[in-house]
Amino acid sequence: MLRSLSIPARGTALIALGLLVLGASVLAGCSPQGESDPAANQAGAGLTAYFDATIIDGTGGPPITEGVLLVRDGRIERVGSADEVDVPEAAILVDLSGKFVMPGLIDTHVHVGGTLGLEGGHYSTENILRQLGLYARYGITTVNSLGDDQPEAIDVRDSQNTAALDRARIFVGGTVVTGDTAEEALAVVEENAAMGVDWIKFRVDDNLGTVPKMSPSVYQPVIERAHELGLPAAVHVYYLDDTKLLLESGIDFIAHSVRDAEFDEETIGLFAGRNACYSPTLTRELSTFVYEDTPDFFADPFFQAEVDDEIIAQLSDPERQQSVKENRAAQLYKEALPTASANLMALTNAGVRIAFGTDSGPPARFQGYFEHLELAMMADAGMTPAQILKSATIDAAACLGLDDVGTLEAGNWADFVVLGANPLEDILNTRTIEAVYIAGNRVSRR
Ligand SMILES: [Zn+2]
Structure with missing residues (x-):
């Protein structure tokens, strides 16, 4: 079962970045494990979905609002709006609502x-x-x-x-x-x-x-x-x-x-x-x-x-x-x-x-x-x-x-920065760093 993230994501209270890392099935409404589709779980294995961010993908196009970034094995698998990108049920979810993501x-x-x-x-x-x-x-x-x-x-x-x-x-x-x-x-x-x-x-x-x-x-x-x-x-x-x-x-x-x-x-x-x-x-x-x-x-x-x-x-x-x-x-x-x-x-x-x-x-x-x-x-x-x-x-x-x-395009390394404010409004907002990921791994603080 593939589904769009937008509905459960919006229903989730804003939780600080780093605290909310959940399996998709939790957000899907606590459906018993037996009801999930094994094929969908297979597709979600090893996948992390960063969702509800404004994504500046670096190609020069307009930012993607309610953006979803799918990452597997260190690389970007897909990037797009919640309407376009289905998130497999077994994916790990990271809520980035209110945040800005740039390469x-x-x-x-x-x-x-x-x-x-x-x-x-x-x-x-x-x-x-x-x-x-x-x-x-x-x-x-x-x-x-x-x-x-x-x-x-x-x-x-x-x-x-x-x-x-x-x-x-x-x-x-x-x-x-x-x-x-x-x-x-x-x-x-x-x-x-x-x-x-x-x-x-x-x-x-x-x-x-x-x-x-x-x-x-x-x-x-x-x-x-x-x-x-x-x-x-x-x-x-x-x-x-x-x-x-x-x-x-x-x-x-x-x-x-x-x-x-x-x-x-x-x-x-x-x-x-x-x-x-x-x-x-x-x-x-x-x-x-x-x-x-x-x-x-x-x-x-x-x-x-x-x-x-x-x-x-x-x-x-x-x-x-x-x-x-x-x-x-x-x-x-x-x-x-x-x-x-x-x-x-x-x-x-x-x-x-x-x-x-x-x-x-x-x-x-x-x-x-x-x-x-x-x-x-x-x-x-x-x-x-x-x-x-x-x-x-x-x-x-x-x-x-x-x-x-x-x-931030499919096939590239998942090297990205999560910001608290929009760098396209003021370049000094690149200093509002909340997390940095390299090959999909969160860089630890000093
Ligand atoms: Zn030099």
């Missing part, structure tokens, strides 16, 4: 595994897993680690293709490719490929005029070789002219904002022509200067929940704040931030794919919280909540070449 967020530019407290140099499997748990608790269910990754990260990535997963998924860039000659750089590409990376990453930047830049004669063979190996190429940039030449050279992913000049039509056209992705990392800029004072977010309980008081105290030290105020690079990055915001809007308005990215992970770029800060900065730059969510879900997944995360 787990995807950060396309992070660094995982090295930082502990405010220190680098702590790379280990344990630290990778700890950080992936932290991301997960903030609703970031997939991250792309673009640099300084070691074989431990490859092993962690290779163990995540399971319905038992309950931490963020990771994809890996390996060692940032460097070299004075093409030969030297290509040797690093080969080492990365042998390790099993998902990306080839390099830098074309002079760090505000302080170091030599990688030249096209070095990076063009790197891009070419990456593509021969079937790997996309990502680049750290700062300057518009470099970005233009990189796009002409076939780059797939611009991993930071262009900050020296505003985009021109020609460069915007190059993005479209290559279908290249652009990752703003506005919070990376923020992190360079924000600790010159005590940031407002130090008082935010959503931040405090995952950051030790000791770290907040260290970053609030007046001497440290003074050194940030006097730091030339910090002040130049601060001056350049409005250009980054304007460029984000120019590309957004042109329909270029914006790959949500923060560069979180290095010391004082707080994983999880900085993603939510980035969402807010994208809104401040002028993006609508729908545009921002698109960037952090379906577009981020596409920019990473992932086809089974980023949207």
Whole structure:
């Protein structure tokens, strides 16, 4: 016996999420076990039905009201309105009335595994897993680690293709490719490929005029070789002219904002022509200067929940704040931030794919919280909540070449976030997290 959920669900008093997990037969009116249809029970075995939520499925269509999400073996089996989706009798029910469900967020530019407290140099499997748990608790269910990754990260990535997963998924860039000659750089590409990376990453930047830049004669063979190996190429940039030449050279992913000049039509056209992705990392800029004072977010309980008081105290030290105020690079990055915001809007308005990215992970770029800060900065730059969510879900997944995360559609992993308020009304509502699920497993609190 298959039946629609809407009638019994509406008859049920609102019960807090997490308390109501019942067998469907209970809601069906306590019918004796003998009367149930064995075939229907078979169909419901191992199935969980999340019901009566407003579902934002990430495809850009209108939200599904009175939505039902069916999950089995870590993946979405069906999603739709209560009218469309029948729930087998034996399914486990989770009442999400009054809640909003969105796909787990995807950060396309992070660094995982090295930082502990405010220190680098702590790379280990344990630290990778700890950080992936932290991301997960903030609703970031997939991250792309673009640099300084070691074989431990490859092993962690290779163990995540399971319905038992309950931490963020990771994809890996390996060692940032460097070299004075093409030969030297290509040797690093080969080492990365042998390790099993998902990306080839390099830098074309002079760090505000302080170091030599990688030249096209070095990076063009790197891009070419990456593509021969079937790997996309990502680049750290700062300057518009470099970005233009990189796009002409076939780059797939611009991993930071262009900050020296505003985009021109020609460069915007190059993005479209290559279908290249652009990752703003506005919070990376923020992190360079924000600790010159005590940031407002130090008082935010959503931040405090995952950051030790000791770290907040260290970053609030007046001497440290003074050194940030006097730091030339910090002040130049601060001056350049409005250009980054304007460029984000120019590309957004042109329909270029914006790959949500923060560069979180290095010391004082707080994983999880900085993603939510980035969402807010994208809104401040002028993006609508729908545009921002698109960037952090379906577009981020596409920019990473992932086809089974980023949207809540049949066949995808059941990676989703339950919110108390509608993120399409105000992007800050992504902070009203009530539960996070990865492969259908509820992520436990700290
Ligand atoms: Zn980075």
